[in-house]
């Protein structure tokens with residue numbers, strides 16, 4: 005078995021450049037390629053500014069010399085870190101004439117898993133290994149050690165695992181946050197879901213932030229302290245997004261008196277040019293696989309709507325102005341503290357809903373596709389180096405998946421359901437406050453409704469089913485038949501003859 009000593013990184017953007025530096029630090033000979041010479045220049049400049057990396061990475065703007073630099077006599081290893089979709093196909097077309105049997109390509113971008121499976125199949129026919137690997141943690145983790153989810157042919161992944169384990173983030177016990185996820189596309193699938201959970205958590209947390217900032221008269225320095233407290237103890241302990249939220253609230257422009265956050269426009273433009281898209285894909289996948297994921301979907305639609313500020317303002321004019329978040333006059337200090345103390349439990353409950361939806365989606369896809377994903381492994385690789393890192397929550401979730409990691413519905417785990425039972429009251433009160441105070445609560449309210457309908461004993465959907473039967477005759481079940489299976493029923497009533 006070849007052990008790779010060199011790696012060719014394609015894409016000198018924020019992730020590619022930082023991973024190239026990390027590889028170099030882990031004693032790989034690194035060549036980096038980008039279509040834009042200036043991207044290479046800025047990557048090499050960054051390396052030169054760090055003594056340990058000076059002259060350790062070679063930059064290339066042409067495919068020929070780039071591939072030659074990886075040597076002729078041994079198998080070549082590549083890592084792609086570019087925008088998903090067409091750019092990846094373009095790069096692969098250019099690489100193909102130079103590839104040989106035994107070479108391995110890792111796609112470390114946020115790719116759609118079906119595209120990875122297509123490429124795996126095409127290149128596999130020529131004996132070229134292709135790995136679809138999620139990389140998480142942003143550019144800081146790319147530099148220090150990311151969390152990774154490789155998927156593809158087990159034998160191919162096995163060849164690169166020693167390298168991946170060397171530079172992966174390490175959890176509190178020192179275990180590398182990288183695990184083989186399964187054959188085909190589940191590596192990219194797990195990363196897609198990770199990002200769905202990530203956007204939900206950001207949705208929930210941003211709703212809590214608005215309450216503290218606009219309604220409860222919290223100044224940013226105080227909110228920073230509150231978030232830090234949440235991150236240090238209790239249900240939100242060890243939460244990456246809460247922690248950076250605290251840092252962000254505190255950050256002052258050029259160390260002066262004004263907060264950087266106060267200058268930021270209220271537009272999430274992440275989805276604007278389709279170079280990203282795991283949020284979009286998670287919503288599509290959850291709908292296609294019949295997995296309820298309203299916290300994920302609602303957070304996504306919220307951020308998409310936020311991007312179009314011009315239209316928002318136009319509509320604002322047409323509906324006579326939205327009700328703006330109201331400042332609460334909580335005169336009593338103790339009362340204010342009590343209200344603030346109720347919020348983290350609501351955030352926790354929203355986060356649990358996001359995890360339940362994401363984990364259930366992975367479980368469903370794994371079953372549908374025959375991937376055999378051990379979901380415990382997904383939890384393990386999210387223990388460090390990634391955006392959804394949440395120590396307390398992952399401590400709760402991990403035991404549910406046991407050894408085989410095949411549990412299908414996280415809501416049905418007693419330990420998990422117990423935490424939802426404990427926190428749903430806070431979520432209800434916080435959503436009710438949000439309604440009274442006119443704050444924005446798309447993720448929290450969606451989470452609350454999710455819990456209500458997933459645990460609903462008598463849903464009004466009996467009326468919906470009757471209407472469907474009335475015009476479409478899909479056939480219904482009878483109450484007298486008990487819970488039954490998830491399949492079309494046996495009964496039709498001729499409500500209104502044609």
Ligand SMILES: NC(=O)C1=CN([C@@H]2O[C@H](COP(=O)(O)OP(=O)(O)OC[C@H]3O[C@@H](n4cnc5c(N)ncnc54)[C@H](OP(=O)(O)O)[C@@H]3O)[C@@H](O)[C@H]2O)C=CC1
Nearest residue numbers: 015016017018019020039043085086087088091113114142
């Ligand atoms: N940023 C993040 O936090 C994370 C990003 N990812 C994923 O990693 C990948 C890279 O992300 P990121 O580094 O942020 O993106 P960047 O846009 O910073 O970098 C992408 C780089 O790839 C280059 N590129 C584009 N098309 C080609 C091509 N056909 N051939 C060669 N190079 C090309 C870009 O050049 P140009 O400047 O011309 O566009 C750019 O230098 C994406 O798939 C992203 O979704 C994954 C985890 C975290």
Ligand SMILES: O=C(CO)[C@H](O)[C@H](O)COP(=O)(O)O
Nearest residue numbers: 140141199274280281282283
């Ligand atoms: O992958 C990431 C983190 O985990 C990146 O931050 C990425 O930009 C998120 O993009 P999106 O969810 O919009 O696809």
